[in-house]
Amino acid sequence: AQSVSQHNHHVILSEAASLELGCNYSYGGTVNLFWYVQYPGQHLQLLLKYFSGDPLVKGIKGFEAEFIKSKFSFNLRKPSVQWSDTAEYFCAVNARAPGSARQLTFGSGTQLTVLP
Amino acid sequence: DGGITQSPKYLFRKEGQNVTLSCEQNLNHDAMYWYRQDPGQGLRLIYYSQIVNDFQKGDIAEGYSVSREKKESFPLTVTSAQKNPTAFYLCASSVPTSGNTIYFGEGSWLTVV
Numbered sequence: 082a083q084s085v086s087q088h089n090h091h092v093i094l095s096e097a098a099s100l101e102l103g104c105n106y107s108y109g110g111t112v113n114l115f116w117y118v119q120y121p122g123q124h125l126q127l128l129l130k131y132f133s134g135d136p137l138v139k140g141i142k143g144f145e146a147e148f149i150k151s152k153f154s155f156n157l158r159k160p161s162v163q164w165s166d167t168a169e170y171f172c173a174v175n176a177r178a179p180g181s182a183r184q185l186t187f188g189s190g191t192q193l194t195v196l197p
Numbered sequence: 198d199g200g201i202t203q204s205p206k207y208l209f210r211k212e213g214q215n216v217t218l219s220c221e222q223n224l225n226h227d228a229m230y231w232y233r234q235d236p237g238q239g240l241r242l243i244y245y246s247q248i249v250n251d252f253q254k255g256d257i258a259e260g261y262s263v264s265r266e267k268k269e270s271f272p273l274t275v276t277s278a279q280k281n282p283t284a285f286y287l288c289a290s291s292v293p294t295s296g297n298t299i300y301f302g303e304g305s306w307l308t309v310v
Contacts (some may be wrong), residue, residue: 090237113297125287125301171239175297185299187232189239 083108085174087188094162095196102157102191104146104172113175114155115185116146120168128170131155142166164197200224201302203288209308210275210282218273218305220288229271230289230299233257240287246271275307283309 086105094100106112116128129140136148146157155172172188201222210216222229228247232240242255246265260279265271271290275282288302 085239087239115298117301124303127298127300130298173299185230185242185297187240189237 083112083174083176083186085172085186085188087170087172087191089191090189091192091194093194093196096164097161098195100157100159100162100166100193102170102172102193104155104157104188106153106155106172106174106186108153108174108176110176114146114148115173115175116140116144116155116157117171117173117187118168119171119190125171128157162193162195164195166193167195168193201288201290201300203286203302203305205305206303207306207308209310212309213277215274215276216307218275218286218288218307220271220273220302222269222271222288222290222302224290224292224300225268226290226292226300227268228291228297229265230291231255231261231263231271231273232287232289234285234287234304243273243286282307 084107088103114131117125118128119125128144129138131138131148139145144159146155148155169190169192171190175185204219230245231243234240241257243261244255244263246252249268252263252265260276262274286305289299291297291299
């Protein structure tokens with residue numbers, strides 16, 4: 082079974098600092114990778130996704146993530162965070178196989194707090 | 198507007214009572230899901246349905262039941278058998294052509310008192 086690890090449970094940064102949130106997964110096959118964000122009081126929104134091609138993917142609001150297959154990682158980055166980036170971030174992995182609809186597995190989430 | 202609508206947003210239930218959470222989508226997605234979100238545990242899959250009149254148990258199905266009589270509707274019943282039902286419940290849907298990208302509703306808070 083696949084699993085997803087987000088090692089940082091809570092990250093606190095000042096505005097303009099750079100951000101990198103770690104995500105590692107365990108699955109030997111082909112995967113689709115996602116980052117979701119949940120702003121306070123709001124529903125989960127898709128931030129970015131990787132299916133194939135360029136391993137550096139860009140998402141909304143200046144976020145990007147890099148898929149490194151050899152490291153089974155899909156870390157989320159942003160060069161300069163803003164107070165409005167305060168939210169909980171979830172990494173998710175979907176094994177790309179027939180009938181794999183139920184294989185979307187989420188990490189435990191990372192709470193990001195950006196101090197003004 | 199297209200999207201996923203969950204109701205009610207907040208619900209209180211007495212112990213021993215069943216409660217049904219509604220989920221409706223007008224995205225024409227084939228697959229629908231119910232997740233439970235608890236602090237520090239991420240999202241855990243309760244049930245999913247890939248097509249009308251068919252559904253499968255997820256990782257934590259005990260104490261829950263679902264139905265999928267219509268493509269756009271996937272209600273979740275939290276039964277009295279669920280030992281720890283107080284949680285935030287998220288409904289979602291997806292379509293395979295988007296790589297199974299899952300889109301979420303706004304969630305329902307269930308508190309058992």
